[in-house]
Amino acid sequence: MRKLLFESVFRQPLTERAPSPDDAAVAELATALGQSARRRLGRSLSIREVDAGSCNGCELEIHALNNAYYDIERFGLRFVASPRHADVLMVTGPVTKNMREALERTYHATPNPKWVVAVGDCARNGGCFAGSYAVVGGVSEVVPVDLHIPGCPPTPTAMLQGLLALLERADAGAVTS
Amino acid sequence: MPSLIDLTLEGRKVGQYGPWPRVAVDASVWIFAASELAHGRWSLLGLWGEPATVHMAIMDGQTAEIAVVSLECPDRTFPSVGKHHPPALRLERTIHDLFGLSAQGSPDARPWLDHNRWGARFPLGGRIDALPKAAPYRFLAAEGDGLHQIAVGPVHAGIIEPGHFRFTASGETVVRLEQRLGYVHKGIDGLMTGATLARGVQLAGRTSGDSTVAYAYAFSRAAEVALDLAVPDRAVFLRALLAELERLANHLGDIGAVCNDASFALMHAHCGVLRESVLRASAAAFGHRLMRDIIVPGGVSRDIGNGGAETIQATLDNIRLRFPALVELYDNTASLQDRTVDTGTLKPPLARQYAAGGYIGRASGRSFDARRTLAYPPYDVLRFDVPVLSEGDVNARVWIRIREVEQSISLIDQILSRLPEGPTRKDVPLGGEVREGMAIVEGFRGDVLVWLRLRNGLIERCHMRDPSWFQWPLLEAVIENNIVADFPLCNKSFNCSYSGHDL
Numbered sequence: 001m002r003k004l005l006f007e008s009v010f011r012q013p014l015t016e017r018a019p020s021p022d023d024a025a026v027a028e029l030a031t032a033l034g035q036s037a038r039r040r041l042g043r044s045l046s047i048r049e050v051d052a053g054s055c056n057g058c059e060l061e062i063h064a065l066n067n068a069y070y071d072i073e074r075f076g077l078r079f080v081a082s083p084r085h086a087d088v089l090m091v092t093g094p095v096t097k098n099m100r101e102a103l104e105r106t107y108h109a110t111p112n113p114k115w116v117v118a119v120g121d122c123a124r125n126g127g128c129f130a131g132s133y134a135v136v137g138g139v140s141e142v143v144p145v146d147l148h149i150p151g152c153p154p155t156p157t158a159m160l161q162g163l164l165a166l167l168e169r170a171d172a173g174a175v176t177s
Numbered sequence: 178m179p180s181l182i183d184l185t186l187e188g189r190k191v192g193q194y195g196p197w198p199r200v201a202v203d204a205s206v207w208i209f210a211a212s213e214l215a216h217g218r219w220s221l222l223g224l225w226g227e228p229a230t231v232h233m234a235i236m237d238g239q240t241a242e243i244a245v246v247s248l249e250c251p252d253r254t255f256p257s258v259g260k261h262h263p264p265a266l267r268l269e270r271t272i273h274d275l276f277g278l279s280a281q282g283s284p285d286a287r288p289w290l291d292h293n294r295w296g297a298r299f300p301l302g303g304r305i306d307a308l309p310k311a312a313p314y315r316f317l318a319a320e321g322d323g324l325h326q327i328a329v330g331p332v333h334a335g336i337i338e339p340g341h342f343r344f345t346a347s348g349e350t351v352v353r354l355e356q357r358l359g360y361v362h363k364g365i366d367g368l369m370t371g372a373t374l375a376r377g378v379q380l381a382g383r384t385s386g387d388s389t390v391a392y393a394y395a396f397s398r399a400a401e402v403a404l405d406l407a408v409p410d411r412a413v414f415l416r417a418l419l420a421e422l423e424r425l426a427n428h429l430g431d432i433g434a435v436c437n438d439a440s441f442a443l444m445h446a447h448c449g450v451l452r453e454s455v456l457r458a459s460a461a462a463f464g465h466r467l468m469r470d471i472i473v474p475g476g477v478s479r480d481i482g483n484g485g486a487e488t489i490q491a492t493l494d495n496i497r498l499r500f501p502a503l504v505e506l507y508d509n510t511a512s513l514q515d516r517t518v519d520t521g522t523l524k525p526p527l528a529r530q531y532a533a534g535g536y537i538g539r540a541s542g543r544s545f546d547a548r549r550t551l552a553y554p555p556y557d558v559l560r561f562d563v564p565v566l567s568e569g570d571v572n573a574r575v576w577i578r579i580r581e582v583e584q585s586i587s588l589i590d591q592i593l594s595r596l597p598e599g600p601t602r603k604d605v606p607l608g609g610e611v612r613e614g615m616a617i618v619e620g621f622r623g624d625v626l627v628w629l630r631l632r633n634g635l636i637e638r639c640h641m642r643d644p645s646w647f648q649w650p651l652l653e654a655v656i657e658n659n660i661v662a663d664f665p666l667c668n669k670s671f672n673c674s675y676s677g678h679d680l
Contacts, residue, residue: 001443001506014450049336053361055676057386057467062336063430064456067449081334097294098360099339102331128379133300134364153386155466 014068018075019161044076045167048086048110052103052139053129054093057153058120062090064156077163083109088166091143092119094126095136107143115146115166120153127152188246194402194615199232199245207248208256210235215261220532221647222617223626224258224265225640226272228302231255232640234615234626236532241550245615245628250278253303257283264531264647275366276302287315290359290679301367319345319353327661331360335665338675342664349660354653362679369629369639374400374474374605377636381627382469384641385677390423391620392641392677393472395627398553400474403614403631404606410597412476413555418592419459419468419477420618421585422489426455427621428578428585429496431672435575436507438665439516447503451496458492461485476602486593493586504579514572521655521667523569531651534623534644536581537671539565540573547619559591569655571670607634620644622674643677 049062065072066079080086083106095103107116118139121127126137139145149162188200202210210233213219222234222243229250236243248255257280259266269280270289277299279286293311297304324345331339341357365380372380381396382389394416401408408416433448456466462485463471471477507513523533528541538545546563548556564580566573608631615628623644630637652671656664 001510004443004447004502004506050332051336051338051361053363054338055383055386055389056338056674057383057389057469059336059338060386060430060467064449064453067453068446069450069453079336083332093361094363096361096363097296098290098292098362099331100294102339102360106332128376128383129363129365129368132364132368133295133297134362134367152383152469153467 015071015074016069018164019157044078045087045163046078046080046085047088047090047163048080048083048106049090049092050083050103050106052091052093052099052123052142053096053135054120054122058092058123061153061156061159062092062119065159070156070160072160072163075160075164075167077167083107084111086110087113088115088117088163089143090117090119091139091145092123094122094129094132095139095142097134097136100136100142103139103142116143117162117166118145118148119159121150122152124148124150191247192245192613194245194399194613197243197245197615199247199613199615202246202248204248204256207233207246207258208261210246211256211258211261211265214258214265217530220529221258221262221264222532222624223628223640223642223646224268224272225628225642226276226278226302227638228276229253229278231272231278232628233258234628234642238529238545243551243617253277254279254281256281259283259285262530264650267650268646274298275300277305278302290362292359300364301370314357316343316355316357317353321347321352323347324352340675344661344664346661349662351656351659351661351664354656354664356649356653358649358675359679361676363676365680366638366640369636372636374631374634374636377629377639378473379470381639381641382472384680385643385674386467387427388423388620388622388625388643388674388677389467389469390419390472391618391622391625392627393470394420395616395618395620395625396629396639396641397472397474398616398618399614399627399629400605400631401614402616403612403629404474404608406475406603406605408476408603409600411480411599412601412603414592414596415477415481415601416472417555417559418481418489418589418596419463419471420620421588421592422455422459423468424621425496425582425585425589426452426459428582429455431669432503432507432575432578432582434672435517435571435666435669436513438669439513441510441513444503444507444513447499451499451503454492454495458485458489461488473602475605476600478602480601481596486596489589490593493589496582496586500582507575507579516663516666517572517575517670518570520571520663521659521670523651523655525567525569527651527654528569531647533647533651534619535621535648536574536577536623537648537651538623539563540577541569542567545624547617547624551617553616553618555592559588561588571666574670611637622672622677623648625677641677641680643674643680645673645675645678648673649678 188202192199274291327344330341339360345353382393429452433445436444460466523541525542626642629639
């Protein structure tokens with residue numbers, strides 16, 4: 001183990017430069033964020049991930065955000081274990097009827113101010129599962145959505161762009177209001 | 178001892194999937210098959226419904242013969258297989274939830290996927306309105322002094338799929354675990370009905386995100402069996418390349434994640450880097466990190482990109498360089514071994530009874546690997562070992578993955594060095610009236626079975642059976658007498674799919 005740790009002192013870090021925030025996402029956000037809410041958060045967001053019916057593809061890429069290449073924590077973004085600790089809910093999947101109540105309860109368990117980020121094509125409108133007897137549809141049919149990150153699944157870079165946009169808006173709000 | 182061939186002679190043959198027959202049988206043969214399963218002479222590969230029929234796929238473990246037996250259910254009932262052979266229980270509950278066909282004599286008639294939220298009962302059979310008020314789900318009892326219950330989920334603490342676990346514990350020791358699944362049921366069986374093959378393979382590839390290649394592979398092969406279509410050689414090899422890249426990425430991720438659940442973050446970080454390198458190579462070669470929508474009926478939708486083979490080769494070289502040090506670290510860290518050795522032990526007889534596939538079966542002495550046992554091309558001409566252990570603990574499941582990482586690297590080498598030239602896709606004929614097909618493909622988690630029936634080129638029925646169906650119940654068994662804190666470790670070492678199971 002010592003050898004492995006020692007090596008990593010000399011190897012170049014794998015972590016990559018931050019992507020620029022997604023313009024489309026910024027525009028979407030402009031209307032979404034309340035001024036007073038931003039002030040309290042500073043440059044830090046705690047994220048609770050909720051799988052509301054996804055195929056697990058989005059979860060794999062959300063996991064990747066934690067690896068050394070993307071290292072999401074350097075931006076002050078952190079995944080937490082409970083909605084009660086969260087500022088942001090990242091919701092994936094077409095919301096299934098069997099998960100609807102769990103998503104609602106998770107949302108209500110999250111303290112204000114809070115934002116909901118819908119991740120993936122299914123989360124927008126149910127994607128290829130829309131119309132099924134077992135599917136409600138997109139996330140916005142169940143809880144209000146502030147930002148949508150498209151993709152099947154979105155790449156970690158796309159998710160990082162979206163989240164950075166959220167962070168910048170929160171930050172800008174804190175300065176200007 | 179009757180062979181599967183004898184059994185199939187008892188019935189009326191109604192289909193042929195390559196070497197595998199489908200026969201219509203009567204109730205007595207159906208019950209006979211169930212008792213043969215119960216006696217361990219055959220393995221259950223799948224049990225699924227149609228509005229008025231039930232089908233059961235069986236394999237003779239000795240000869241690797243496979244057959245599907247079908248039973249008409251004019252009075253909407255069929256003799257329970259689960260009564261004799263417990264692995265069938267959840268499948269029968271599902272058949273009842275979706276089609277309204279009830280398993281007579283079943284010891285467990287509780288709903289499974291139906292949480293009374295769909296607004297209807299039996300959505301794929303004789304659809305009727307839902308009950309006005311849901312009866313609370315009855316968890317199995319565990320009685321004794323000082324027992325307490327811990328309810329977990331459906332929303333879990335980690336970034337994982339939703340499901341409910343009900344633990345009954347005595348102090349720290351788990352007395353009983355009961356799972357409640359179905360939260361991510363999307364009705365994929367229903368969406369398949371009437372769909373084109375193009376939409377069908379898209380849905381198949383979104384059944385379980387980590388196995389998107391395996392599902393598209395199995396679905397496409399089932400469709401090709403139905404249509405009697407041979408895919409070009411180059412596509413055959415490219416498919417195996419995709420499948421091995423998927424296996425490699427998932428195993429690397431899992432090895433790190435198991436260690437992470439024992440609070441050993443260093444392994445997780447390094448394995449995460451290797452996993453990411455495979456996903457990036459996949460994106461460079463095939464344009465998508467998870468290689469979604471590449472395998473389609475008739476071949477593959479895109480050839481390997483320029484420089485793709487070189488990128489994959491460079492990635493493999495790097496893994497060959499870095500992985501051995503991680504394996505050594507895993508093997509020589511006493512605090513980690515203390516958590517994984519002798520934890521969550523799955524006894525070989527239980528693995529055999531449930532016909533558990535993948536690393537779960539192979540860590541508990543069951544050598545089945547569809548690539549070897551069924552030897553579908555191109556695996557019939559590639560050299561690889563199927564690692565098998567018999568300890569059945571978390572450690573064994575990690576070691577099977579480690580060995581399979583090495584095998585996948587060698588397989589990818591072989592595939593790249595002998596990749597044939599030529600076209601990668603064939604036009605898919607519409608096919609005559611009614612065609613049926615079935616295929617079994619080895620995903621990273623185990624064998625994925627897809628059965629489908631086409632009518633005039635459209636999907637009339639399609640059933641996909643995830644390996645998790647026969648692995649989830651075993652997790653309930655292995656956690657007994659382990660401490661609650663070891664559950665995440667056991668669970669991750671199984672890494673069953675929720676979405677693939679819930680469909």
